[in-house]
Amino acid sequence: MQSSDFKALYPLVAATCVNIIGLGVVIPLLPFAVKSVGGGDFEAAAIFSVFSACAFLSAPVWGRLSDRMGRKPVMLISVLATVISYLWLANADSILAIYASRAFAGFTAGWLATSQAFVADVTRDEDRAKGMGLLGAAFGIGFTIGPAVGGYAVGGSDPDFVGPAYISAGCVTVGLLITLMLVREPVRRVGVGSEVGMGTTRVLGDKGLRRLMIPYFLVALVFTGVEGVFALWGAAVLDIGAREVGYFLAFSGIVNALVQGGLVGRMTKRMGEVQVALIGVAMLLASVLAMILVTDVSWLAVPLALLAIAMGLHNPAMQSLMSRRAPADWKGGVMGAAHSAASLARIAGPALAGLAFANFSETSAFWIGAVILLPVLVMIMGLKRG
Numbered sequence: 026m027q028s029s030d031f032k033a034l035y036p037l038v039a040a041t042c043v044n045i046i047g048l049g050v051v052i053p054l055l056p057f058a059v060k061s062v063g064g065g066d067f068e069a070a071a072i073f074s075v076f077s078a079c080a081f082l083s084a085p086v087w088g089r090l091s092d093r094m095g096r097k098p099v100m101l102i103s104v105l106a107t108v109i110s111y112l113w114l115a116n117a118d119s120i121l122a123i124y125a126s127r128a129f130a131g132f133t134a135g136w137l138a139t140s141q142a143f144v145a146d147v148t149r150d151e152d153r154a155k156g157m158g159l160l161g162a163a164f165g166i167g168f169t170i171g172p173a174v175g176g177y178a179v180g181g182s183d184p185d186f187v188g189p190a191y192i193s194a195g196c197v198t199v200g201l202l203i204t205l206m207l208v209r210e211p212v213r214r215v216g217v218g219s220e221v222g223m224g225t226t227r228v229l230g231d232k233g234l235r236r237l238m239i240p241y242f243l244v245a246l247v248f249t250g251v252e253g254v255f256a257l258w259g260a261a262v263l264d265i266g267a268r269e270v271g272y273f274l275a276f277s278g279i280v281n282a283l284v285q286g287g288l289v290g291r292m293t294k295r296m297g298e299v300q301v302a303l304i305g306v307a308m309l310l311a312s313v314l315a316m317i318l319v320t321d322v323s324w325l326a327v328p329l330a331l332l333a334i335a336m337g338l339h340n341p342a343m344q345s346l347m348s349r350r351a352p353a354d355w356k357g358g359v360m361g362a363a364h365s366a367a368s369l370a371r372i373a374g375p376a377l378a379g380l381a382f383a384n385f386s387e388t389s390a391f392w393i394g395a396v397i398l399l400p401v402l403v404m405i406m407g408l409k410r411g
Contacts, residue, residue: 029152034144034159036207040200041140042163044104047111047196049171049278050189053271054179055123056256058186064120070253070379075124077249077371079131084364087135088142092358096143097210099135104201106133108194115190131368136204138364145348145360146211154298154345155290161341165282165333169275171196176271184267233350234359238366240404241343244306245370247394248336251313253375254382254390261387263322273325277333284337298342299408305339306401308332313394346408 056069064072091099110130117123140160148156178189259265259273292301312331319325344363351359378390 029148029156030211031148031152031156031159033147033209033211034156036203036209037140037143038159038163040100040104040203040208041136041160042167042200043196043203044107044136044200045164045167046171046174047107047167047193047200049168049274050175050178050193050196051111051114052168052175053172053256053274054175054184054186054189054267055127057179057184057267059120059123061184061186062118062120062123066257066383067376067379068120069257070382071376072123072127073249073253073375074372076127076131076134077368077375079128080134080137081131081365081368081372083132083135084138084368085358085362088138088360088362088364089358090135091139091142095210096139096146097204097208099139100204100208101201103133103135103139104197104204106130107136108197108201111190111194111197115187115194138360141344141360141364143211145351150349151294153348154293154301154341157341157344157348158285158287158289161285161289161337162282165278165280165285165337167278169278169282172271172274172278174271176268176275179267179271181266181268231350234347236404236408237343237347237350238363240302240306240401241347241363242366242370243397243401243404244309244339244343245367246374247309247313247397248332249371249374250378250390250394251316251332254378257379257382258316258387258390259325262320263325265322269322273329276326277329280330280333281337284334285341289338289341292338293342293345298346299405301338302342302346302408303402303405305335305337305342306398306405307335309335309339310395310398310402311335313391313398316391317388 055072059069059072087099087103107130110126110133113126113129114123117126141157144156144160145153174192175189178192179185255274256267256270259270265273289301292304308331312328312335315328315331319328344360347359347363377393381389381393
């Protein structure tokens with residue numbers, strides 16, 4: 026590759042953005058929807074885990090299939106299935122039906138890992154963090170617009186959980202059309218590798234990738250734990266509902282988009298990926314500690330801003346490091362395995378945080394997160410010497 030092809034990224038970024046808007050619409054509503062049909066605190070937090078459990082099982086397969094079949098066909102299949110999952114959610118009237126719709130969405134969420142592999146295909150090593158940052162900016166914009174739309178659509182005293190699910194289906198349908206008409210298959214510098222579904226085993230067998238994957242997983246574990254109990258904590262401590270949760274998540278999305286849309290690329294070129302990832306973890310630690318201290322809604326923007334900045338710096342930097350380390354014929358598999366690591370964290374994070382919330386205290390998940398992040402700082406410092 027002579028130069029990075031950022032023009033090829035723009036349609037992908039646009040499609041990803043509207044897909045994430047669809048996801049963002051329902052994210053702040055899901056715990057409240059579960060409780061509205063009789064679920065408890067644990068079930069409300071663990072709704073995030075079921076999607077991630079299924080995504081964890083399927084992501085390496087989707088990533089490796091994209092190495093074999095091509096990025097675009099995999100994205101089209103998985104995005105179409107995502108539309109179906111939101112239509113299912115809109116008609117769910119029990120805990121079982123809600124969980125089943127999210128499980129189906131997780132099994133067919135291959136477009137997430139495949140989009141990361143697409144970025145690796147069309148960017149050179151020195152531009153990889155910038156490319157991942159653009160994709161991350163799509164996530165940031167999606168998680169700004171989506172929760173705001175969802176918060177508005179759900180209403181106040183008599184919440185509507187059906188309309189937002191249909192809105193999500195409409196958004197992802199737009200993403201499907203953009204992918205079909207505008208995204209072109211990238212020129213991959215690879216041959217066909219080994220068996221489908223073996224990505225995680227091969228990645229964990231590589232010492233360098235393993236040293237990156239473990240802290241990446243632990244950071245995701247902490248973040249998803251906070252995400253899983255945020256609505257429950259906000260309702261219990263600050264007396265806020267689904268609408269307010271959506272608006273606060275939209276604010277966090279604005280901050281994240283600003284960071285990933287430009288700041289992370291400049292910081293990475295100046296400091297390197299390892300230093301940027303280290304700063305991100307330090308800010309995440311500051312965020313969970315600040316969350317413990319918040320007892321009034323007027324201060325909630327502070328830890329949420331720190332949280333958004335932390336993830337906006339950490340994730341693109343670590344994904345860039347993993348992509349650099351990956352063999353040329355295995356980038357799709359490595360990105361799929363990385364997505365699986367994040368998905369595994371999304372299984373354990375909300376479930377464990379929900380258990381802590383239900384059985385200990387409203388802030389126990391934040392204390393646990395702070396303890397986990399301390400060794401993560403040491404691990405990332407060790408990457409400098411490695």
